[in-house]
Amino acid sequence: MRAVLADLSTHVVQLGLLFLVGALLARRFSAHTAALVAGGLALFGVVSYAVGAIWYLSPVVGIWMSRSVPILCAVVLILAAVRLRPLLVEVVRSVAVPFVLTVLYAAMILGLGFMYGGYSTATNTAAGRFSWLLPVDNTLPYRFASHIEQFGHSVPVPHVGDWLSSDRPPLQSAIMLTQVLWHKEGAAALLDYQVLGTLLQSMWVLGLWALIHALVVRRATVALCIASAAGCGVIMLNTFFVWPKLLAATFALASAALILTGDSRRSTLRLTGAAVLASLAYLSHGGTMFVLVPLAVVALVRALRGRHWWATLACAGLSTTALVLPWIWYQRVVDPPGDRLLNQMLAGINGIDPRSPVTAITDQYRAVGWSGAAANKLQNLEQLFMNPLGPTLTDRTSQGISYFQAVISVIREQYFYSLLPAAGLLLILAFGWVRPRLAYRGDLRAATILILVGTACSLFWCLAMFGPRTTYTHQGTFTLVLLLTSALTCAGAARSIRWTTVVVAASAVISLVVYVPQFPIGSLPWTLHPQVSAFALGIFALGLVAFVALLWAYGSSRQSSPAVETLPQSRDVVGLARLSAARE
Numbered sequence: 294m295r296a297v298l299a300d301l302s303t304h305v306v307q308l309g310l311l312f313l314v315g316a317l318l319a320r321r322f323s324a325h326t327a328a329l330v331a332g333g334l335a336l337f338g339v340v341s342y343a344v345g346a347i348w349y350l351s352p353v354v355g356i357w358m359s360r361s362v363p364i365l366c367a368v369v370l371i372l373a374a375v376r377l378r379p380l381l382v383e384v385v386r387s388v389a390v391p392f393v394l395t396v397l398y399a400a401m402i403l404g405l406g407f408m409y410g411g412y413s414t415a416t417n418t419a420a421g422r423f424s425w426l427l428p429v430d431n432t433l434p435y436r437f438a439s440h441i442e443q444f445g446h447s448v449p450v451p452h453v454g455d456w457l458s459s460d461r462p463p464l465q466s467a468i469m470l471t472q473v474l475w476h477k478e479g480a481a482a483l484l485d486y487q488v489l490g491t492l493l494q495s496m497w498v499l500g501l502w503a504l505i506h507a508l509v510v511r512r513a514t515v516a517l518c519i520a521s522a523a524g525c526g527v528i529m530l531n532t533f534f535v536w537p538k539l540l541a542a543t544f545a546l547a548s549a550a551l552i553l554t555g556d557s558r559r560s561t562l563r564l565t566g567a568a569v570l571a572s573l574a575y576l577s578h579g580g581t582m583f584v585l586v587p588l589a590v591v592a593l594v595r596a597l598r599g600r601h602w603w604a605t606l607a608c609a610g611l612s613t614t615a616l617v618l619p620w621i622w623y624q625r626v627v628d629p630p631g632d633r634l635l636n637q638m639l640a641g642i643n644g645i646d647p648r649s650p651v652t653a654i655t656d657q658y659r660a661v662g663w664s665g666a667a668a669n670k671l672q673n674l675e676q677l678f679m680n681p682l683g684p685t686l687t688d689r690t691s692q693g694i695s696y697f698q699a700v701i702s703v704i705r706e707q708y709f710y711s712l713l714p715a716a717g718l719l720l721i722l723a724f725g726w727v728r729p730r731l732a733y734r735g736d737l738r739a740a741t742i743l744i745l746v747g748t749a750c751s752l753f754w755c756l757a758m759f760g761p762r763t764t765y766t767h768q769g770t771f772t773l774v775l776l777l778t779s780a781l782t783c784a785g786a787a788r789s790i791r792w793t794t795v796v797v798a799a800s801a802v803i804s805l806v807v808y809v810p811q812f813p814i815g816s817l818p819w820t821l822h823p824q825v826s827a828f829a830l831g832i833f834a835l836g837l838v839a840f841v842a843l844l845w846a847y848g849s850s851r852q853s854s855p856a857v858e859t860l861p862q863s864r865d866v867v868g869l870a871r872l873s874a875a876r877e
Contacts, residue, residue, distance in 0.1 A: 294404075294407060294412070294826060294828040294829045294832060295828075296412065296481070296484060297403055297407065297412070297484065297488055297832075298400075298832070300484065300485045300488040300489070301396075301399065301400060301403065301488050301492065303472075303474070304472055304488065304489045304492050305396050305492065306363070307362075307363050307471075307472055307474075308337065308472075308492065309392060310363050310366035310367055310370065311333075311336060311337045311340060311341075311362065311363070311366050312333035312334070312336070312337050312388070312392065312499075313333065313366070313370060313384070313385070313388070314333075314336060314366045314369050314370065315332045315333035315334070315335060315336025315337060316329040316330065316332050316333035316384050316387070316388050317369075317370070317373055317380070317381060317384050318332055318336065319331065319332020319333070319335075320332075320380060320383070320384050322559060322562060323556075323559070324383070324387075325506070325507075325554075325556070326387050326388070326502070326503070326506045327503040327504070327506045327507035327550045327551070327554060328551070328563075328566075329384060329387050329388050330388055330391060330499050330500075330502055330503040330506075330547065330550075331503050331547040331548075331550055331551055331566060331570060332566070333388060333499070334496070334499060334500065334503075334543065334544060334547045334570065334573075335547075335566055335569050335570055335573070338464065338544060338569075338570070338573035338576075339569065339573070339616070340362060340471070341464070341467050341468040341471040342463075342464060342467050342573070342576065342616065344358050344359060344362060344467065344470060344471040345438075345441075345463060345464075345466060345467020345468070345470045345471060346467070346619060348441050348442065348445065348467075348470040349441050349445055349446050350445065350446060351445060352441070352442060352443070352444070352445045355442075355445075355470060356473065358471075359470065359471050359472070359473045359474065360474060362471065390843065390847050391498055391499050391502040391503075392499065393843060394498050394502075394519060394840060394843060394844070395492075395495050395496055395498040395499055396492070396495075397836050397839050397840040397843065398495045398498055398523055398532070398836070398840060399488075399491050399492040399495040399532075400832055400835075400836040401832075401833055401836030401837050401840055402491055402495065402529060402532045402533050403488065403491055403533075403829075403832065404829045404830065404831070404832035404833030404834075404835075404836055405529070405533070405808070405809065405829075405833045406418065406419060406422050406423075406491070406533040407826060407829045408809070408811075408825060408826055408829045408830055408833065409422075409811050409824065409825060409826065410824060410826050410829075412480070412484055413480045413484075414480070414483075415480070415483045415484040415486070415487035416431055416432050416435070416483050416486070416487055416535075418487075419431055419487060419533050419534045419535060420534060422533060422534075422811065423526075423529070423530040423533065423534070423705070423808050424530060424534075424705060424709060427534055429453060429454075430536040431490070431534050431535045431536045432453075433453060433456065433461050433536075434461070434463075434465040434466040434469065434486075434490075434535075434536075434537060435466075435469065435482075435483070435486045436453060437450060437458055437461075437463065437466040438465075438466035438467075438469040438470050438486075439482070440458075441466070441470060442470060442473065442476070446627075449627075449628070450628065455644060455645065456633070457628050457631065457633065457645070458628050459623060459624040459627070459628035459629070459630075459631035460631065460633045460634060461578075461579075461634075462537075462575065462576045462577055462578060462579055462620065463576065463620060463623075464537065464540070464573060464576040464577045465490070465493060465535075465537035465540055465577060468489070468493060469486060469489060472489055486535075487535060490535025490537075491532055491533060491535060493535070493537070493539075493540045493543075494531065494532040494533075494535055494537075494538075494539035494540055495532055495539075496539075496540065496543040497522070497528070497532075497539045497542050497543050497546065497771075497775060498519060498522075498523075499543060499547070500542060500543035500544065500545070500546030500547045500550075500775075501518065501519060501522060501546050501775055501779060502515070502519065503546065503547045503550035504546045504547070504549050504550040504553070504779070505518050505519075505739070505779060505783075506550070507549075507550040507551070507553055507554040507555075508553065508554075508555075508738070508739035508742060508743070508783075509555065509735055509739070510735055510736050510739045510783060510786075511733070511735065511736060511786070511790075512847055512848050512849075512850060513786065513790050513848040513849070514736050514739070514782070514783055514786040514787075514790075514848075515847070515848070516844040516845070516847050516848030517782050517785075517786055517790070517793055517794060517797055517848065518778070518779045518782045518783065519844060520797050520798075520801065520841070520844055521719055521778045521779070521781070521782040521797045521800065521801075522774075522775050522778045522779065523801070523840065524797065524798075524800050524801025524802075524804050524805075525715065525716070525717070525719075525774060525778055525800070525804065526704075526705070526708045526715070526717070526804040526807055526808055527708050527709065527715040527766060527771060527774050528771065528774065528775070529804060529808055530708075530709070530808065531767070531771055536578075537577045537578050538577075538578050538580065538767070538769070538770040538771055539770070539771055540577045540578070541574045541575075541577035541578035541580070541581040541770040541772070542574075542581070542770045542771050542772040542775060543574075543577075544570045544571070544573040544574035544577060544581075545570075545571065545574040545581050545584050545585060545588070545770065545772045546772065546775060547570045548567045548568075548570035548571040548574060548585070548588060549567075549584075549588055549746065551563050551564065551566050551567035551570070552564070552567045552588055552591055552592045552595065553591070553742060553746070557595075557599075560595065560596065560599040560601075560605055561599070561601055561604050561605040561608055564592055564595065564596050564605050564608075564609055565605070565608040565609050565612055567588075567592055567609070568592075568608075568609035568610075568612050568613045569612050569613075569616065571585050571588065571589070571613070572612070572613050572616040572617050573616070574770075575617065576616065576617070576620060577770075578770050579634045579635070579638075580634075580638070580768060580769050580770050581769070581770040581772065583750060583753060583754040583757060583758075583769055584750045584769070584770065584772045584773070586753060587746070587749045587750050587753050588746070588750075591746075592609075593606075596609070630645065632646075632649075632650050633645055633646075635650050636650055636653050636654075638757070638758055638759070638763070638768070639654050639757060639758070639759055640653045640654045640656075640657040640759050641657055641759035641760070641763070642657065654759075657759060658759075666760075668760075668761065669759060669760025669761040670755055670756055670760060672760055672761035672762045673754075673755040673756075673758050673760045673761065673762065673763060673764040674755045674764075675762070676710070676711060676762045676763075676764045676765065677711060677712040677713060677751060677755070677764055678711060678712075678713050678714075679707065679711055679713075679714065680706060680707055680710035680711045680714075680765075685703075686699050686700065686703055689702050689703065698810075701806075701807050701810065704807050705807060705808075708807075709765075709766065709767065710765045710766060710767075711765075711766060712751065712764075712766050712773055712774065712777065713777075715766055715774050715777070716774070716777050716778055716781060717800050717803060717804070718796060718799055718800040718803060719778055719781045719782065719785075719796065719797070719800050720781065721785075721796055722781040722782060722784055722785030722793060722796055723781060723784060724784075724785070724788065725737065725740060725781075725783075725784030725785045725786070725787045725788045725793075726740070726741075726784050731788065732784075732787035732788050733786070733787045733788075734787075735787075736783045736784075736786045736787035737783070737784065737787035739783045740780050740781075740782075740783035740784035740787060741780075743776050743779050743780035743783060744776075744777075744780040744784075746776060747773055747776035747777050747780060750772070750773060750776070751773060754769060754773070782797065
């Protein structure tokens with residue numbers, strides 16, 4: 294576990310430097326917390342993507358770029374501390390809490406995940422710690438990055454089974470390459486990748502923080518939204534199993550924050566930033582398109598209502614093209630066809646298909662007909678509410694396991710496969726929409742926006758997936774889970790902060806009861822690593838206490854006004870620093 298903490302510290306410093314520089318740049322245009330967090334995420338993603346591309350072109354140049362990025366960031370921050378100290382202090386105060394929460398959550402999940410050991414086979418431990426043995430998806434970014442680190446573009450990336458390197462977007466691999474300061478091999482390299490992956494998946498805290506702040510709610514409500522998502526079993530599992538789906542959700546939520554904010558000023562810059570973040574979400578995982586398409590419709594409507602709508606659409610389109618086009622080129626030219634996931638989700642075809650996606654989708658729908666397509670979509674909708682296909686409680690107890698283990702297996706399965714059960718006890722908080730006149734208006738408004746966005750994305754998901762019953766929660770990027778838990782929490786907080794706190798705490802306790810034991814759902818032994826690691830248990834406990842304490846302190850602190858804060862339209866950075874100093 295000491296190696297885990299050492300790797301975590303290294304990656305936190307590298308991530309923090311780049312994130313803080315991005316937030317500092319965003320501060321020139323807005324002082325709102327959502328804009329600062331979104332700016333930090335955008336710079337982190339774009340720079341990592343660019344450095345990954347340099348690694349692909351030349352590993353020799355790539356390693357020096359990876360080492361240069363933190364040095365350059367440190368130099369920028371030192372200059373800012375000398376010349377723009379009040380501005381830097383203000384930015385740090387705005388983004389410190391969500392960033393520290395991200396690090397604490399990563400440490401907590403690493404402690405929980407390695408509670409029974411398994412450091413020498415880190416990715417295999419992650420694949421079986423909280424469920425049955427999951428597939429190799431969590432290792433695909435590592436294999437891609439490791440090959441690029443050694444060979445660049447000179448040797449084609451080998452296939453993993455029948456999976457091509459072009460079948461999965463590259464951003465997590467690019468981030469791994471950006472974080473390389475010295476070469477590691479074997480178990481040490483896998484452990485380092487697992488730690489970095491967990492930190493990246495934990496960044497959903499930053500994305501959700503930006504979105505909830507953009508919707509203008511009370512601090513207590515922000516803290517409860519983070520706590521409810523952190524205690525959700527699906528989020529815990531997929532923070533440790535590091536396929537890049539929560540990383541995609543991070544950028545999607547930050548993009549939604551810039552789109553859904555009530556501030557209409559600087560619409561061209563804001564919606565261009567949203568396009569950049571949406572592109573980074575797509576470059577993390579293709580399944581995020583089921584959320585990005587409905588959000589793009591909202592962004593388009595908001596852009597057309599602006600005075601300079603043509604400039605907004607041009608800037609957003611150019612930034613999206615600049616980010617996505619290199620990856621499309623790699624898919625089509627370097628390792629074609631690169632459309633496996635598209636055919637699998639939209640046409641129900643597993644494996645590589647020689648037909649174009651349009652032809653494959655058309656042929657599949659023609660084969661099932663109108664009635665078959667309608668039945669598929671209806672079953673996709675039903676899957677959101679329950680997964681009826683797994684073994685029953687009786688079937689599990691007949692396999693020789695205890696009743697307690699069987700109950701936990703059933704709960705984990707429903708959490709894993711279906712959207713509404715993933716919210717668990719938080720569904721009780723839907724009472725917040727009853728008799729809305731008694732609710733706090735700001736929180737209830739945020740809850741309504743979140744549930745409407747989540748519903749629109751869910752319906753689009755059900756219609757777009759070919760089916761039947763293909764809308765498993767893990768087929769998306771867990772953005773819908775975060776939207777659902779946050780909507781329910783905001784609704785409950787609108788009626789009663791106290792009772793919502795009780796429900797959120799109870800939900801988290803249930804998740805711990807379900808996921809602390811090592812009880813795989815399938816036919817694997819019920820205890821893969823029977824000895825508890827005391828050090829990992831201590832890290833988990835300390836991380837949990839610190840995480841809850843920081844959320845409690847933030848939610849309990851005084852808030853002068855929830856109104857959106859923006860800076861004057863001055864472009865003089867020195868003038869902005871003086872203005873910030875005068876405010877303090």
